[in-house]
Amino acid sequence: MPSRPPRSDRPRPSGRPAERSGGHGKRPGHKTQGDHRARQPAREYVLDVLPGLEHVAATELGTVPLARDIRGLRFWYPGDPERLTRLRSAVAVYRIETWDVPRPRGLLGNQQLGELAAYLREVVSVGGHTSFRLGAAGKESAVMQRLAEEVQTLLNLPHQPEDGELLIRLRPQEDGPGWEVLARVTPRPLSARAWRVCNREGGLNATIAYATHKLAGQRDIDRIFNPMSGSGTLLVERALLGPYDAMVGVDIEQGAVDCARANLQAARRDVEVARVDALHTGLPARSFDLIVADLPWGDAIGSHASNEVLYPEFLTEMHRLTSRQGRLAVITHEIKLFERVLREQHKWEGRELLQVYSGGHHPKVYLLSRR
Numbered sequence: 057m058p059s060r061p062p063r064s065d066r067p068r069p070s071g072r073p074a075e076r077s078g079g080h081g082k083r084p085g086h087k088t089q090g091d092h093r094a095r096q097p098a099r100e101y102v103l104d105v106l107p108g109l110e111h112v113a114a115t116e117l118g119t120v121p122l123a124r125d126i127r128g129l130r131f132w133y134p135g136d137p138e139r140l141t142r143l144r145s146a147v148a149v150y151r152i153e154t155w156d157v158p159r160p161r162g163l164l165g166n167q168q169l170g171e172l173a174a175y176l177r178e179v180v181s182v183g184g185h186t187s188f189r190l191g192a193a194g195k196e197s198a199v200m201q202r203l204a205e206e207v208q209t210l211l212n213l214p215h216q217p218e219d220g221e222l223l224i225r226l227r228p229q230e231d232g233p234g235w236e237v238l239a240r241v242t243p244r245p246l247s248a249r250a251w252r253v254c255n256r257e258g259g260l261n262a263t264i265a266y267a268t269h270k271l272a273g274q275r276d277i278d279r280i281f282n283p284m285s286g287s288g289t290l291l292v293e294r295a296l297l298g299p300y301d302a303m304v305g306v307d308i309e310q311g312a313v314d315c316a317r318a319n320l321q322a323a324r325r326d327v328e329v330a331r332v333d334a335l336h337t338g339l340p341a342r343s344f345d346l347i348v349a350d351l352p353w354g355d356a357i358g359s360h361a362s363n364e365v366l367y368p369e370f371l372t373e374m375h376r377l378t379s380r381q382g383r384l385a386v387i388t389h390e391i392k393l394f395e396r397v398l399r400e401q402h403k404w405e406g407r408e409l410l411q412v413y414s415g416g417h418h419p420k421v422y423l424l425s426r427r
């Protein structure tokens with residue numbers, strides 16, 4: 057062990073006690089009668105989000121009752137972890153604990169392994185994971201292999217290096233000399249929504265769809281249009297957010313329409329999706345208060361050449377369909393083209409809401425209104 061204060065080698069989450077009581081003088085684990093937010097000893101968690109969506113996730117985290125000591129995306133929480141699995145802006149939620157060991161090898165001591173097993177068992181008891189994998193730099197090293205063998209024995213879970221459900225990440229402690237062990241609370245990422253029974257190439261990451269709706273504004277009175285709806289990600293995420301006056305999606309491909317319908321059905325949301333050319337809808341002018349569109353990015357869907365034609369036509373038709381006070385939210389990776397067309401048309405004003413990094417892409421989201 058390095059020069060460090062004497063310690064018990066117990067997990068020492070950021071120098072805090074490993075358990076915190078639920079507060080208000082209640083015993084740890086005490087449940088208030090009828091309180092669905094069952095209190096338990098507080099545990100430390102951290103959210104994993106797409107770069108660019110941190111502020112959206114922080115805002116959403118602020119709405120979680122009992123979440124406290126929030127530092128960025130890290131926080132303590134004494135409630136039922138199930139509530140955290142309903143966060144919609146995060147890719148994943150992890151439990152996190154810190155061991156005061158200088159290297160991962162230090163986790164292989166008897167005591168540390170016992171503590172690690174107890175910690176991971178607690179996570180598995182919530183998430184019901186049926187396999188595990190390690191995610192760490194050097195996971196092929198002898199120490200990591202040994203750790204994987206020990207975890208396999210202690211948890212009696214198969215080690216599946218590629219797709220194990222319990223993702224265990226090791227990393228140096230952020231603000232100290234130890235090592236942090238993160239354990240993903242759910243077997244699959246939160247961004248892999250349960251409603252997604254149909255996937256299509258170019259499908260939007262659901263956390264980006266959620267963020268776009270939150271930033272574009274959520275109003276009960278909105279009449280919402282989602283042209284080019286693809287697999288329906290923006291439709292489902294908005295339908296799950298709460299009431300609206302009306303909502304309709306269109307796509308030019310029947311396969312996309314069927315796919316969106318299947319996802320909406322899985323989400324138990326009743327939203328109309330039709331096979332219509334978004335550039336020639338035939339709908340009356342000013343039909344919508346919010347138009348939200350994930351345009352073809354010119355790689356998986358569409359091409360740069362076809363987008364040169366599509367983008368100006370799209371903006372012209374959406375200008376016709378947007379109500380006087382209406383908003384247009386656009387997600388695109390064709391940033392130069394989109395901004396050039398906006399300048400040339402001189403019909404819209406607004407701003408860039410965010411840029412997000414996802415799967416090797418870095419699309420921007422804009423929120424515009426008619427000039």
Ligand SMILES: C[S@@+](CC[C@H](N)C(=O)[O-])C[C@H]1O[C@@H](n2cnc3c(N)ncnc32)[C@H](O)[C@@H]1O
Nearest residue numbers: 259260284286287289307308333334350351352
């Ligand atoms: C980037 S994808 C949308 C992906 C969608 N957000 C999702 O999560 O699956 C763009 C979609 O625009 C559709 N599209 C392209 N040109 C169109 C047009 N003129 N009218 C309607 N849909 C169109 C494509 O068929 C494709 O489904």
